[in-house]
Each structure stands twice: as structure tokens, then as C-alpha cells.
Amino acid sequence: MIIEPDFEKAGGLVTAVVQDAATKELLMVAYMNRDAWMKTIETGNATYWSRSRNELWVKGKTSGNIQLVKEIRFDCDADAVLLLVDQKGAACHEGYRSCFFRRITGDRFDIVGERIFDPEVLYRK
Amino acid sequence: MIIEPDFEKAGGLVTAVVQDAATKELLMVAYMNRDAWMKTIETGNATYWSRSRNELWVKGKTSGNIQLVKEIRFDCDADAVLLLVDQKGAACHEGYRSCFFRRITGDRFDIVGERIFDPEVLYRK
Numbered sequence: 001m002i003i004e005p006d007f008e009k010a011g012g013l014v015t016a017v018v019q020d021a022a023t024k025e026l027l028m029v030a031y032m033n034r035d036a037w038m039k040t041i042e043t044g045n046a047t048y049w050s051r052s053r054n055e056l057w058v059k060g061k062t063s064g065n066i067q068l069v070k071e072i073r074f075d076c077d078a079d080a081v082l083l084l085v086d087q088k089g090a091a092c093h094e095g096y097r098s099c100f101f102r103r104i105t106g107d108r109f110d111i112v113g114e115r116i117f118d119p120e121v122l123y124r125k
Numbered sequence: 126m127i128i129e130p131d132f133e134k135a136g137g138l139v140t141a142v143v144q145d146a147a148t149k150e151l152l153m154v155a156y157m158n159r160d161a162w163m164k165t166i167e168t169g170n171a172t173y174w175s176r177s178r179n180e181l182w183v184k185g186k187t188s189g190n191i192q193l194v195k196e197i198r199f200d201c202d203a204d205a206v207l208l209l210v211d212q213k214g215a216a217c218h219e220g221y222r223s224c225f226f227r228r229i230t231g232d233r234f235d236i237v238g239e240r241i242f243d244p245e246v247l248y249r250k
Binding site: 002010015017019024025026028029051071072073074075076077080082094096099100101102103104107108109112 | 127128135140142144148149150151153154176196197198199200201202205207217218219221224225226227228229231232233234237
């Protein structure tokens, strides 16, 4: 038997927070339905539910930037999960190591993240 | 002018991920509407929208376990925000420093978090 998070609380999805297992850097936030959860457990590769594309999304399947899951935690309500991962390449489709590469100060953005690849090259047809 | 995250994408709410500014420990996940966002910016105290109570929730107002916001980041889609905070006491209402105090291994929970207070004492009427 596999323990499950609480998918009912927010309409079938739980929030998944993804940290680098070694540095604790926050890499991204995504969402999981039960299929994504089961696939993550079974394969060890982080798999999400894409809210914009409405489909299962094996992270890195297109880009090669996969996430190997090292540890999983639940929060107190079990409606959010933490994945501690070994991130290959970069988590962000814009080429940054972390999706959280913009620092906000009042009306200003500063880019504080490290860019690993150029998305125009990686995702070129 | 204050920069805002994208509240429209998910029905008026953005996901807020909260990390300890010093250690990068993931403390909790919560949600913000525009009021919560503005109040957080104006006061410097992390403020959320409680999805279960349907009300604005100044973190630590009851318990004293406030979060002083040191830095804010947006993700690439601007529908999730990262708060780097100075957490007073503990983030979790169950008394743990972090809400993510349970590690999942197959069918087993392990408590891996540090308990700071006893909620039965703190929240006693």
C-alpha cells in the first residue's frame, strides 16, 4: 500500500513544491493528480499534471531536464507535497536552474537566477 | 506602482511557497488573493488567504509565530510566489518548525521535523 496525499481538498490536485535535494534551492511549483503521484512513485521521475495543457507531464521528457526523486514529504494537511530531487540541467523552461529567478522589489524585477540553457535552442523544432 | 503576480490564472489565488531566509528550509505552502498580497507588501508580515476558513489570515496573529518577509520572488509564470522569511517560533499549527515534518517512504511516515511548541498548550482557550 502506498500512502497518498489528500487529492479531494482542492478538486483532485495537490500542490508539489520541488527543492534541490543537495542545496535546498526552490526549483519550481507544480501540481499532481493521483495518476501523476502514482507515476512519480513507480518511476522515481517527478511527474505532474499540467493545468494549462490538461495532461500528464513527465518532467524533462522533452528537454531531458528530468528530476530524480530522492525524498518525499507531506505537509500537516497532506494537501501539499515536497519533492527533494536531483535536478538534471535546469528546472525552468526559460532556461534557468530555478523557476524563481526574479526578485521583486516594489515596482522592479531583478534577475537573480542562473541561466543554464537558451530555450530558443533547446526547444527549436 | 507595485508589481503583482497573476491572480487570474487560478481563480484569484496564487500559490505562496515559504522558505526560511537563512536556512532555505521549506516552512509551508499557502495561498494569496490580491488583498493578502497587498497586505503582505504594505506590512512586511506574511498574510494569506485561508481556503478552508475563507478569510484573510495574518500568519501568527493568534500564535505570535509571525513571518517577517525578507525577500519575494516570482516564478516564470508569475502564478506562484516565493517568500523568504524570518520565521518567529514555528510555522506549523501542529508545533513543528516546518509543516513538512513527515517523510513518506512507501506505506510509512517518519517524523523528521523539529517540534517547537505543543499546540494543545498554545491554542488552549
